[in-house]
Amino acid sequence: xxxxxxxxxxxxxxxxxxxxxxxxxxxxxxxxxxxxxxxxxxxxxxxxxxxxxxxxxxxxxxxxxxxxxxxxxxxxxxxxxxxxxxxxxxxxxxxxxxxxxxxxxxxxxxxxxxxxxxxxxxxxxxxxxxxxxxxxxxxxxxxxxxxxxxxxxxxxxxxxxxxxxxxxxxxxxxxxxxxxxxxxxxxxxxxxxxxxxxxxxxxxxxxxxxxxxxxxxxxxxxxxxxxxxxxxxxxxxxxxxxxxxxxxxxxxxxxxxxxxxxxxxxxxxxxxxxxxxxxxxxxxxxxxxxxxxxxxxxxxxxxxxxxxxxxxxxxxxxxxxxxxxxxxxxxxxxxxxxxxxxx
Numbered sequence: 597x598x599x600x601x602x603x604x605x606x607x608x609x610x611x612x613x614x615x616x617x618x619x620x621x622x623x624x625x626x627x628x629x630x631x632x633x634x635x636x637x638x639x640x641x642x643x644x645x646x647x648x649x650x651x652x653x654x655x656x657x658x659x660x661x662x663x664x665x666x667x668x669x670x671x672x673x674x675x676x677x678x679x680x681x682x683x684x685x686x687x688x689x690x691x692x693x694x695x696x697x698x699x700x701x702x703x704x705x706x707x708x709x710x711x712x713x714x715x716x717x718x719x720x721x722x723x724x725x726x727x728x729x730x731x732x733x734x735x736x737x738x739x740x741x742x743x744x745x746x747x748x749x750x751x752x753x754x755x756x757x758x759x760x761x762x763x764x765x766x767x768x769x770x771x772x773x774x775x776x777x778x779x780x781x782x783x784x785x786x787x788x789x790x791x792x793x794x795x796x797x798x799x800x801x802x803x804x805x806x807x808x809x810x811x812x813x814x815x816x817x818x819x820x821x822x823x824x825x826x827x828x829x830x831x832x833x834x835x836x837x838x839x840x841x842x843x844x845x846x847x848x849x850x851x852x853x854x855x856x857x858x859x860x861x862x863x864x865x866x867x868x869x870x871x872x873x874x875x876x877x878x879x880x881x882x883x884x885x886x887x888x889x890x891x892x893x894x895x896x897x898x899x900x901x902x903x904x905x906x907x908x909x910x911x912x913x914x915x916x917x918x919x920x921x922x923x924x925x926x927x928x929x930x931x932x933x934x935x936x937x938x939x
Contacts, residue, residue: 618665624658627651628722650677654722680730682714684796684809692912694849696881699815700778701847702785704913706814708773708794710735715768729799732766733809736797739780741790747882749791757793765796778816786819787845789883817883818845822852822907822918826889832926836893839905843876843918845883847911852876852886852918854905856896861904861920868906869896900927 625634625646634647646657659673687709690700700706716723716730723731738757740749749755760779765771782788795811826840839854846852854874857865874890897903903925907918 618663620662620664622660622662624660626656626658628654628656654726680714680716680726682712682729682733682798682809684710684712684733686710686794686796686810686812688794688812688814690814692849694912697815698812699817699848701817701819701911701913702778702780702788703819705774705776708775708812710765710771710773710794710796711769712765712771712796713768715766718767727799732764732799734795734797734799734806735761735763735765736793736795737761737779738793738795739778739790740793741780741782741788747789760792780816788816789818790816792816817847820845820847820850820852820883820909820911820916820918822909824854824905824907824919824921827905827921827923829922829924832924834926836897836923836925839890839893839921841874841886841888841890841907843886843888845885846876846878846909848878848880848882848884849912850878851910852878852908854890854907856893856903856905858899858901858903860902860922861906865904865906871896897923897925898927900925 619640620637621640622635622637623644623646625636625648626632627634627648629651636644636647638644655677657675657677658671661670661672662668663670688698688706689709690698690706691704692699698706712733715732716726718731720726737760739760740755740757742748758781778788779792780788780790791813793811793813796809798807798809800806820843822841822843824839824841826837841854843852853876854871855868856871857868859865871890871893873892874888876886876888878884901924903923904920905923906920909916909918
């Protein structure tokens, strides 16, 4: 800002019809809270640090030139400068307590808390003359989809994102934005993954480029899928065959397992038995996939008749049923023989 004011001096002498060396030039700083004035001599061009800082109510800077022969004073320009120091914080809350980086699942809600401080109030008498950077900050929300098989943008320069929202915030406030699910898009929304980034940026001001005040991202992971195979629902089994389980995109903090109960599948099965050898525990930073074969399950089928095997996936968001299968168990003992009557 000072450079802008002082540069005018190079033009003004020619407008006054006199040589530059015939003028005494200075900038007057007037503190708006106290009325104290400071005069600072300057050259016809160049820059110089102001004698004191800008007051809490702002300061006026007046550019003056005095002709050394006629003692005529000329006020060439004035500029109001605010003592604003805009700052902002962005905080993302999800249903996952993981601390390293906010993360969630594509179908889960999350909140973005934004706090903005240091902007000039619109009721301030100097609001109209204050620079834009003192009045508002910019808000942007971008989504970045991970390519298939990729779980971060580490080492990737300038990844291409999609603008979800662009706007501005023009007052000091605390704001909470709630999203019912991610803004990522894809052919199968349950299987998309990537990042959402929320950024607060200060306006460019007096030759200083726009500055990021704060930025936060949340990682979005897909919904896990799983299948049970190796059973024929039309057969009656005297011995339970090996059961194959395929698991895809298990959530980074999850436990997946099989459970068994008697009867057909139902929402409230009552008494169930978890299969101890089927547990898959994931404690990681990215989703994982697993394949396994569960054997020796006869101990969980002590009663004859129809049973249900369910594949469950437990995450910070709750427990989901990935798949289920019904199996008929034959526990009847048949004896072939005759009756001998001895007398």
